Amino acid sequence: MQRYHRLTVKNFSARFLRLVGAAAIAAATLPALAQNNATEYRFTFPDVVHHVVQVEATFHNVPQQPLTVQMSRSSPGRYAAFEYASNVFEEKFTDESGKPLTVTRPDPRSWTVSGHHGTVHVTYKLFGNRVDGTFMAIDTTHAHLNWPATVMWAHGFDDRPSKLSFVLPEGLNWKIATQLYPTNDPNTFTSPNLQYLMDSPAELANYAIHTFQVPALKPGGKAQTIRVVAHSQATDAELAEYFAGVEKIVKEEQAVYGELPDYEPGYYTFLADALPWDNGDGMEHRNSTVMTSRQLGLSVVAHEYFHNWNVERIRPEGLEPFNFRDVNMSGLMFVAEGFTQYYGNLAMIRTGLTPMPRGMMGFARDISNVINSPSTQYRSAMDMSRMAPFVDGASDLFPTYFNNTFVSYYTFGDVVAMGLDLSLRVKTNGKVTLDDFMRAMWLAYGKPGGPAPGLVGHPYSIADVQTQLAKVSGDPAFAADYVKRYMIGTEKVDYASLLQHAGFVMKKRGGATLGNIYLMKKGDPVRRGQAPAGPETLKVAASTVIGSPAYLAGLDLDDELVSVGGMAINSSADVEKAIDGKKVGDSVELIYKRRGQEVRSKAVLAADPTLEIVPVETAGGTLTAEQKAFREAWLGTKVK
Ligand SMILES: [Zn+2]
Incomplete structure (x- = not known):
């Protein structure tokens, strides 16, 4: 439903980007003219032990009226709302001479700054300690920076470029990996506009890197460069196997589309973070992907890399542009x-x-x-x-x-x-496949590109x-x-x-079942976000499925399952044992406690509807x- 309308605003940098068009997209660094009103960000790491980064942002050529800056509510590829402003502290707004500016708070995530003379400078600290594709994390091993969770941005500046400089902590041997545009300084990067910036997370760590070229499949096509960055505890042998697997997947998916996209900064970057304390996640971006998990894994590579066509360039209505003030x-x-x-x-x-x-x-x-x-x-x-x-x-x-x-x-x-x-x-007797459909979508809506780097011209x-x-x-x-x-x-x-x-048999499992009963040892109540009270007992931790024997027998969320068919239940496996040898249509007695009262009920076992696919x-x-x-x-x- 949303299309990118902002470029119709008479704004010098937007018109400039449009005029330069393909040349600007292809250039590895931004045109010097566009840099004049670039927003500058500087990141220092005064306290990695306590998961804190210091951010300084300078907004130049600010129009006469008050400037509103804000922290985002959402992040590209993550469709729920989060209040990233909650971890901001010690924020100070000053003018070019360091004089404090007047600040009001229009909403929980925004600051409106007045009394400036065209320059607004803000410094703040930010706590972050969740390694995944959505938040940000700082510790002694890395800074895992997702920009919506990290930077304040100014309303009305969506088309302006930005320049990001990192002051790396001493002695940690960190390097910087990102899809941001490189400059001659290895610690400074640029972004052409807000959409591209927010889409370009950075991993600062002492990581392993493997770079390879993917030749074009068609004569005259362009080879593309892929970088695989891995911050992990993997051995050299494990890394070699992982890198080889990534190459295999990239080539397999290239074959679906017949070509790789042309990557704006000159390369595509896999940002793998695999440490025992990481959260499992994968987050696609235009020229990179963040993958976090306890161990390096390849199925997430296969999913995320496919996104560099499907979502990043073949993008549906509603996701373009990303709305950082709300959710898409x-x-x-x-x-x-x-x-x-x-x-x-x-x-x-x-x-x-x-x-x-x-x-x-x-x-x-x-x-x-x-x-x-x-x-x-x-x-x-x-x-x-x-x-x-x-x-x-x-x-x-x-x-x-x-x-x-x-x-x-x-x-x-x-x-x-x-x-x-x-x-x-x-x-079609195998003549037409879904690969043909994906290729058609790519040629119609993905490959033609957009009005500026990071933007999609025709969301489908x-x-x-x-x-x-x-x-x-x-x-x-x-x-x-x-x-x-x-x-x-x-x-x-x-x-x-x-x-x-294709020679596969799909059939129902068919054995006698009560339906899925998800049991957990929990205090009372078992709901997320509430502290358990009372002794831990085995409780039903998810709603039973409508129509299943357990549902029809009245069992539901929070009930404490005591016995099935006379057998005491101490684990999920006990439920299976209790009905072992019974047939579809057999009746079993369920005893459970609800709100302190014992309930006795009869369940009639049904045929397990779970489907299986096996080679004929x-x-x-x-x-x-x-x-x-x-x-x-x-x-x-x-x-x-
Ligand atoms: Zn996905």
Whole structure:
């Protein structure tokens, strides 16, 4: 729904960037003229032990009226709201001579500064100690800086460039890795505008780096440079294996699109942070990605690298431009994240980095979640996409019913993508695939670029999805039907019969079950954000699924499960043991405590609806030559 309108403002730097156009995009450093009103940031690290960075920002050529600066509420690729202003302290606003300026607070994350003479200088300290793709972290091993969590920015300055200088702490041997534009000074970088700045996190650490070239697939194409930065405790052998895996994935995904994007700073940078105290995360950016986890892993590489086309350049409506004052919402997250999820999994299988049977189990889990969730009866892939701001790392004190009302747009989109890929392959005898669709989206909306570095010129709509699908399939009626029923609507394709073409059997597990009961040892109550009270007992920690035997027997959140069929329950495994040997339709007694009262109830065991996908040849059948060829074309490597 949002398009980039800001460049219509009569602003010198914006017009300049537009006039210079492609030349400015290609240049590795910013034109000198644009630097005159560049916002300057300087970062010092007076107290890494206590996770504190000092930030100095200078805003030049400030128009006569009061200037409002603010900390962001959201970060690119993370769709929930966070108040990054909460960790700012000792903020001081002065003019060019160091004289304090008058400051008012229009809202919790903004400062309005008046009485200046064209220059506003602010210094502040900031605490940060969460290593992931959304916040920022400082410690004795690194500064992991995500800009929305770190810098104050000025309203009305979106098109202005900025210059960032780092004063590295002594004796820690830190280097700086980022997609920001390099300068002749290794500790100084630039950004052409606010959108690009916020999208360009930096890792300051004593890291390992591996650089490689990816030759073009087409004659006359341009080779691209990829840098892999790893801040980890991995051994040299582990690093070598990781770097080799990254190269394999990059080439496999290049084959889907036929080319790599042209990276504005001259290279793409993987920023891997793998330390025992890290949080698991992956965050895509235009010319880089941040990946954090306890150990170096490749499936996150396969997902994030696919984003450098899908999301970073093929960007849906609603995500362009990023709105740092609030959150973004898009009904197309299932394409942005879900199709990326599908291709990440596919790249892992195609490269052989994930064994095929295990990869298929992953697809089965996603199909199972979509088919079996009560929520997908009334919420489509587009509806789930619009819920991203409620679920993407959002934490609230109030409990939600998401176990019954939500399926991730990653999962849903993965399943929609697989259904579409297989439908196209079956319909055209393998002549047209989802790879063709992604390439068409790239050529129509990604490759043409935007009005300035970091901006996307044509964020696509669901109508655009239909247009490209009609084009590649050569069948507008098929495209209209598919979009209407499976993307906007809540219908599901027949996965079992589609998978048969590739020689896979999809079936329900079928054994007797009570339904998923998620048990945790907890005090009372078990809700997030509330301190446990009373002794820890085994409680149901998530809503039971509507229609499941446990749900129908009245079991729900916070209930203390005492026994099943006469067997005392001390762990989740005990629930399985208690119904072991029982049949679908058998009745078992549940005893549980609710709000101090004992409740006795009967549950009728149902057939386990969890889906499995197994190769026909391991399920007692024979793989035909036709199925083998179909499977090979789908899951085999595309790298020649
Ligand atoms: Zn993603």
